[in-house]
Structures are given as C-alpha cells and as structure tokens.
Amino acid sequence: MTDVNAQLLPGQLAELVTLFERGRVAVLTGAGMSTDSGIPDYRGAGTPPRTPMNIAQFTDDPHYRQRFWAGARIGENRMSVVEPNAGHRALARLEAAGHIDGVITQNVDGLHARGGARNVVELHGGGGIMRCIQCGERWTRTEVLGWFDTLNPGYAERNADAEIAPDGDALVSEVESVRVPLCPGCGGTLRPDVVYFGETVPLPVFAAAADIVERSSALLVAGSSLAVNTGMRLVHKTERQGNPLAVINRGPTAVDSRPSLAVRIDAGTSETLTALADALGA
Numbered sequence: 001m002t003d004v005n006a007q008l009l010p011g012q013l014a015e016l017v018t019l020f021e022r023g024r025v026a027v028l029t030g031a032g033m034s035t036d037s038g039i040p041d042y043r044g045a046g047t048p049p050r051t052p053m054n055i056a057q058f059t060d061d062p063h064y065r066q067r068f069w070a071g072a073r074i075g076e077n078r079m080s081v082v083e084p085n086a087g088h089r090a091l092a093r094l095e096a097a098g099h100i101d102g103v104i105t106q107n108v109d110g111l112h113a114r115g116g117a118r119n120v121v122e123l124h125g126g127g128g129i130m131r132c133i134q135c136g137e138r139w140t141r142t143e144v145l146g147w148f149d150t151l152n153p154g155y156a157e158r159n160a161d162a163e164i165a166p167d168g169d170a171l172v173s174e175v176e177s178v179r180v181p182l183c184p185g186c187g188g189t190l191r192p193d194v195v196y197f198g199e200t201v202p203l204p205v206f207a208a209a210a211d212i213v214e215r216s217s218a219l220l221v222a223g224s225s226l227a228v229n230t231g232m233r234l235v236h237k238t239e240r241q242g243n244p245l246a247v248i249n250r251g252p253t254a255v256d257s258r259p260s261l262a263v264r265i266d267a268g269t270s271e272t273l274t275a276l277a278d279a280l281g282a
C-alpha cells in the first residue's frame, strides 16, 4: 500500500548525498515527478487503472481522432496553467552545478525544460508537438489547435464548460461534427509526436539516454515505478557498468529487491530533490 504521507528521513538524504559526492549521477524521471504540478500519475496511489493509448486507435479510427482533437481543444486551457514544480527546479540546479549531466524523462509534459534543465532526453517524445504520419513534418500543438479553430468556428466557446476526466480526456458530447485538422502539406493524418503503447523509443533518443548513463557513476530514478521497459534497459546498463541505483518514489517499484539498489526513498520528488540540491549547495 502506498503511503502518500511518507516522509523523507534524514539518514536517507545523507545516503543520497554520499552517492552524488562519488561522481556524476544520471537521472531518470517518470510521472511521479509531475504530480505536484497537478498532472495525475496513473500508476500512483488512489488512481484507477488506465488503458494506455494505442496508436492503432489513432490511425484506424476517425471517431477516436475526432474525440482526441475535441479533448485537446478543451483541455488546452487547463494545461496552459500547469507549471514546473520544485523538483524540476532542483534538478535544473543540480545540472547547473555539474552534479548531473541532464535529465532522461519518460514524461511528455515538457516541464523539465520549462523548469530550467538544459539537456533533456524525452524518451517518449513531447506532447506539445504534432507530426504528420505520411510526410513526417512537425508542428506545435498550439499551431494545429489554431487550424482546429478555423475548421470548427465557435467550438471551444460552445464546449468551454465540458468536464475534463482525470486522464485529460474531455467528456464532450459534440464529437460527431468535429472537423479534424490534417497536414497542410500532404493532407496526411496528424498524430502527437510521442511514443505510444506498443511503439519503440527511436534509436537516437535511446542512444542519447544511454550516453548519459555511460558517463555517470550511478542512476537515480525519480517518480517512476519502472513499469516501462525503456527505463529497465537503463537500469540494466547501469548494473552492467557496476554502478548503483537510487530510487525516490512513492509506492513500490520494479527494482525494489535488486542488489544494485543502494538508496531507496519512499517520499515525494519535490521535497527530496530540493533537500538534495540544498545539501549539495547547488
């Protein structure tokens, strides 16, 4: 059972500081990193199980695409108020002070860069970018939402009061009439530039993450239960290098019984990373 009130213990902080004093640490972050920014963690405590988005729905089902764009349009105003939290800023401080080389993240929310991190490897891409399935051209989500507004005049205003589900889906009734924006270059289908369930992380992206691990003397996992395969590949790489793991996560993770686990902190990432950056004078 996850204890959402779990506290950071002083002894654990000292262990983490010691790990950072040994050399540069690679950092891998997951959904738990962004919960203090108001983005729900579907694998965390008290949240219902969720079916991961499947790219086949996106490519094969026009109704699904209509629902996606309706939700994106109505959810946009809510997402625009999301801000990086103290944990994102603490990692940026650790990077600036040379304790970490950058941040590897499973999140698609873009909050590490907005929180000041300079070298960010987004394993699953960025939700703020859309890509044409046919020709590969990319646009910002904001740009494409502008096209949506042109195609669907008055839509956002008419549905401004629609309820937003915890997974960000808008519970809109006006879906059948939605006109979906297409690629202005080739007329192709636009999709979020993120790695969906069943898709693989692009090779250059994984290579950039592996490089950070290669140059580091430990791997710190922050806010992830490591249910995602790519995260485990970075764990295995760390172990092959003979380096230790540290984990900050509320609730159990896939590496809790591994011999390489040197530090295990069951507490929030915001308070733990802030305390770490403070202790290191970053």
Ligand SMILES: [Zn+2]
Residues within 6 Å of the ligand: 132, 133, 134, 135, 136, 137, 183, 184, 185, 186, 187, 188
């Ligand atoms: Zn195209």
